[in-house]
Amino acid sequence: MSGGGAERAGGSRNLVLRIVAALVLAPLAIALAYSGGWMWSLLVTLAAIGLFGEWLMIVGASTHVGAMASGIVALALIGFSLAFGWITVALISGILGLALVVLLTSGKRGWVAAGLLYAAAALVASVLVRQDAANGFLALMFVLLIVWVTDIGGYFAGRGVGGPKLWPRVSPKKTWAGAIGGFGGSLIVAVGFAVCDLGKAGPLLLLGAVLSVASQLGDLFESAVKRRFGVKDSSQLIPGHGGLMDRLDGFVAAIVMASIIGFLRRGVDSVGSGLMVW
Secondary structure, three states: OOHHHHHHHHHHHHHHHHHHHHHHHHHHHHHHHHHOHHHHHHHHHHHHHHHHHHHHHHOOOOOOHHHHHHHHHHHHHHHHHHHOOOHHHHHHHHHHHHHHHHHOOOOOHHHHHHHHHHHHHHHHHHHHHHOOOOOHHHHHHHHHHHHHHHHHHHHHHHHHHOOOEEEOOOEEEEEHHHHHHHHHHHHHHHHHHHHOOOOOHHHHHHHHHHHHHHHHHHHHHHHHHHHHOOOOOOOOOEOOOEOHHHHHHHHHHHHHHHHHHHHHHHOHHHHHHHHHOO
């Protein structure tokens, strides 16, 4: 088989794996998001622990057992506290956990601490957006769909159109066509929500645009970290996708941005409404 044929065959196999993994994982995520409460908190807590572990592997700090254990315990306590609405306990757990991680790390303290902050931010934002009884599920689905469509649109537009690279030094495969395709897809999601009378068109379009850009920046951020340490995939946990960070990098950035917007508009108890009600 020629080099081009082998590359196309490998790309086709990878696409099939991506589709199969998505067909399994997406319904599970939606079901647990709909359930909310401790089930959603458990899922995102486990995901956050996985993100922290993969981050440590990427930066070459996975041998720092004490720091890893302290971070895992801190994330578990944060998730448990948030599941019961104990915001103050979650905050204290995070601060103490970060202090222990720094103290127990013999090298790369900044990178290890950044990994815990990255995972904790994803965990806290995911729970705060969903816990709003009035609009939490709607807001979470909006963020998830924006991220998924941005990723799918970017993948197919990038492969189908090609063209100039977006940031070749950091991510050689990403193109401007892919970025624009993903961005356009996010606007379609926003229009769909407005058509279904799930929000006002103007704010939803603006929010969709902001979250799509955040998602793509999150993807580039993870690529930059991996390139800094010469790593291709964060792990091989998810077939066709790599690791949790490879799959959730865009979601982490988008959900954190969404939680900040919702919090600034409505406060900690109504983050979801802060996103969806204008």
